[in-house]
Amino acid sequence: MVRPPRSFPYLPTLHLSTFDTPISSHEANMQYGLGFPAGNGKENHGWRLSITTLVVLVLATVFVVLRFIARVHGSKVGWDDATIVLSWVCATLPSSSLHRWCAHRELDADFGDYFYFYFSSALLLLMPHLCFSPLSTAMACTYTTSLLSRSA
Amino acid sequence: MHVYDLTPEQVSVGLRCFYLCQIFYTIVVTLNKIAAILLYLRIFITQKFRISAFITMGIIAAWSIGATATTVWQCVPIAGSWDAAVRAKAKCIDQQKFWVAYAIINVFTDLMVLVLPIPPILALHLGKRDKALILSVFLLGGL
Numbered sequence: 139m140v141r142p143p144r145s146f147p148y149l150p151t152l153h154l155s156t157f158d159t160p161i162s163s164h165e166a167n168m169q170y171g172l173g174f175p176a177g178n179g180k181e182n183h184g185w186r187l188s189i190t191t192l193v194v195l196v197l198a199t200v201f202v203v204l205r206f207i208a209r210v211h212g213s214k215v216g217w218d219d220a221t222i223v224l225s226w227v228c229a230t231l232p233s234s235s236l237h238r239w240c241a242h243r244e245l246d247a248d249f250g251d252y253f254y255f256y257f258s259s260a261l262l263l264l265m266p267h268l269c270f271s272p273l274s275t276a277m278a279c280t281y282t283t284s285l286l287s288r289s290a
Numbered sequence: 291m292h293v294y295d296l297t298p299e300q301v302s303v304g305l306r307c308f309y310l311c312q313i314f315y316t317i318v319v320t321l322n323k324i325a326a327i328l329l330y331l332r333i334f335i336t337q338k339f340r341i342s343a344f345i346t347m348g349i350i351a352a353w354s355i356g357a358t359a360t361t362v363w364q365c366v367p368i369a370g371s372w373d374a375a376v377r378a379k380a381k382c383i384d385q386q387k388f389w390v391a392y393a394i395i396n397v398f399t400d401l402m403v404l405v406l407p408i409p410p411i412l413a414l415h416l417g418k419r420d421k422a423l424i425l426s427v428f429l430l431g432g433l
Contacts, residue, residue: 218328225321232307232314 195230202226298374312361314419320354323403334410346402353399357392364388375420404429 202222208217327347331340360383365371370380390416406426 216328216332218325218332221321221325225318225325228314228318232311269337275387 198226198229292300302372302374309368309371313358316354316358316361316392320350320358323350323399327406330407334407336410339406339410344391344408348377349402351400353395357395360388 372375
């Protein structure tokens with residue numbers, strides 16, 4: 139069944155995203171300004187925030203893993219490590235799942251479209267903050283553990 | 291791109307996701323503070339320190355439960371947080387005041403966690419340089 143195209147008068151490029159025309163996530167990124175500048179004449183800082191989120195998301199993951207490696211080699215793994223993993227899950231779960239949701243809009247075309255659009259403009263403001271929190275804690279702990287194990 | 295460029299449906303979905311992130315945000319902030327205190331408890335074993343650490347953890351846990359619950363039920367029914375039609379009939383808190391209060395208490399509890407390891411570090415039998423180095427590492431968590 140072919141669904142009628144939705145009209146977005148405020149954003150002409152979105153007319154390309156009819157539901158019967160499959161578009162790649164890359165094309166969708168270009169149109170909605172997620173990950174790349176939208177190129178539609180509208181001022182949009184969403185892509186900058188999107189890149190920041192992805193960078194912090196990856197860094198947070200790397201430092202949580204580094205923290206674990208430091209703890210396994212330097213001392214025993216404890217409740218603080220379990221807490222930071224839970225914190226990392228709580229931070230990355232909304233960020234990464236929402237990102238994936240947007241990238242694979244075929245999961246739910248209606249919701250994906252709406253969400254994709256809004257995501258690139260406002261929601262990402264919270265994402266870097268969410269991911270940065272476990273990142274700094276994990277960084278501090280990794281450094282502390284390595285310092286203490288060196289001096290011991 | 292501004293909020294007035296969006297359709298009411300888009301705003302509603304965006305706000306729903308924002309609502310979800312607010313809840314996760316309060317949980318993440320709490321877990322990080324508790325993780326830092328649990329780390330201190332593994333390093334510093336004096337009874338005096340343990341008592342102050344547990345008191346700080348209790349304050350943070352109590353405040354966080356309250357803050358998370360307030361975030362979840364910021365509007366009753368909760369759909370008022372993202373649905374303008376429901377919001378008109380819903381009972382909602384003053385979000386601006388709540389987030390200002392949350393930020394102030396957040397800074398206060400951050401300071402509590404930051405100050406917590408300073409006395410035991412200063413009591414260590416180490417040189418000034420080493421003490422300063424360890425203090426700076428612990429204060430890095432304040433980022």
